[in-house]
Amino acid sequence: MPALSTDAILRRLEDDNFERRLTISPLLDETVQAKPGQAAIDVRLGFDFCVVTASRFGAVGDLGESHEPSFDQLYRRSFIPLGSSITIHPHQFLLAQTLEYLRLPPDLMAYVVGRSTWGRLGLIVATAIGVHPNFAGSLTLELRNLGETPLRLYPGQTIAQLFFHNVVDSGGVASTCEAERAQYAGTIDMVPRKLSDSQTREKILAIQQANAQD
Amino acid sequence: MIDTAAGYLTQASKPETDDDVASQLVKDANQLGNSAYERLQDLEGSGADQIPHQVVGPFQRWVTGLGIENTIFFRADHVANYELRWYPRAIVSNLNSQSQSLLDAEGAIKWPFFRLTVPSRAMGMLPHFAIVGHELGHAIQDKNQLDLDQFNKENIESIERTEARLGTKLSQQVLVLRQGSLRSWVNEIWSDAVGYYLAGPAFFFALGAFFELSGGALGIGRWHPPSELRRRLVIDRLTAGESSFSNVFEKATGKPLTEDMNSPHLSKLPDADTLTKLLGTKLTREMAAICVELVPLIETLAGAIYSEAERVLTSSCPEMVYTPERLRADLEHFLDPLCHLIPPIESRTNHVTEPASLAGILNVGWAALIAKLDEIPASESAVGEDEAAAKMEKLQELLLKAVELSEAKQIWDET
Incomplete structure (x- = not known):
């Protein structure tokens, strides 16, 4: 699967x-973010952050256990404008977005990879790194500071790189993926809405109920 | 203000302070505490969770571009109308023994400072914000140098028609009231003109939607000219000439601009006699007759008022005047891409990028809302009414993203 220059x-x-x-x-x-001779585009840190805070909740899930919090309750939202910064402390986890809005056509997919300069300081940028064709939205970044030093993050800093690859169909030609009807899926919100699709959720609950009856 | 009140209490507690003086200081501190609380209430609705923070920067750009140096803040509230409120320096400068913190705050503000209120219901769809152009028009209405004396003949004829309608001469006192109403009507038309020159068709759509959301009533009153007239004055300008906004809009969307577009339920103004009777149920007989006869007068003045607004804007901030040519470029660059979920952030030609303007985003948003909503992709699970709502939600999301990121691009390019 060739990568795009x-x-x-x-x-x-x-x-x-x-x-x-x-x-x-x-x-x-563009000259900073798209360097000739390479095969990636640098993306920048956006303005919205969700900071995970200490809470009284025991565990998180979405299968209807009593006292489970909504995902929204786990985060404190912050808007940091250009010129201001947010500090990520050692071993802290927070959600961020790319400043750039991204929309992929049906025949391209992308990988998000953290920039090595941040990595050397201990900052992990993304864990869910695959971006599917027809994605439309700003990318959510899962930032974790694995280092021992607090890091000051400024919106607008280049934080990650996007590598693009062609997507081909089973015949080996560029995928069109019924482009006219393609449902562009995008990140509406950084906070996840659900962990499981409805089919998986119902199946697990049914097994759980069956186990309880045994 | 609380620090100042605390200073009063400290002074009152000193042994050397007379009882009468101490008592007055305590009363003053109490009153000042209440005033401080009222100011906090005035701020309600200005938090980042109550107003989309993305719109504040671009609107501030309008404020700065219009040469408004006063400190201003935006807020959303559950109110019917947009409103621009002025806070005079006297709210703090008249206080005795101001605390240092109050002096610092007073010095940091450019007085009078403004509060621009947007009805909460407008938060749901960004293009409605074009109406803010009207409120900013009020903020610069002192720049209107139109000499109403040149319309002395028409004004006298209006007074004579009013007197004929009443069957009696207007007293000096009523004439003063009439003059106040005329000035207020002129200010409303002036502010509409500023909104029109800032945002073009987007202002027309937002104005019509606002009238419709307000119940579609006549709108005419002591301080406001009739809604139908205000709408007509804007559409007349949008459709004038061969290279009009209307022609550009129709070419891009297939839909011609019509007077009742986006406000089909707005009540038509009845004939003068019926209107006099209608207004007589809520105004004095004299004021009802005055309002009825101000309608043809303000229609006569409107051309000059619009010309004056155009003169002021083109001489002080020509780059802010939205033109049919800019609409053509914005619709060409952004409308079809928006239907493919590409927000109007920047146009891109031969590696050269140009950030979209707020006026451009508002106009592209309205064009999509009015003519292209069916083409906006929405989730497959949304059907029927849910589908339309999902499409509007998606459009709103894209427009907010565009406003935020085009502003970031402008800040970056300017620095």
């Missing part, structure tokens, strides 16, 4: 065909 990525940004157009917007400084 930086030049190829930039060309896809200006594709006249909206179905094929790749959107990474805004690119605040």
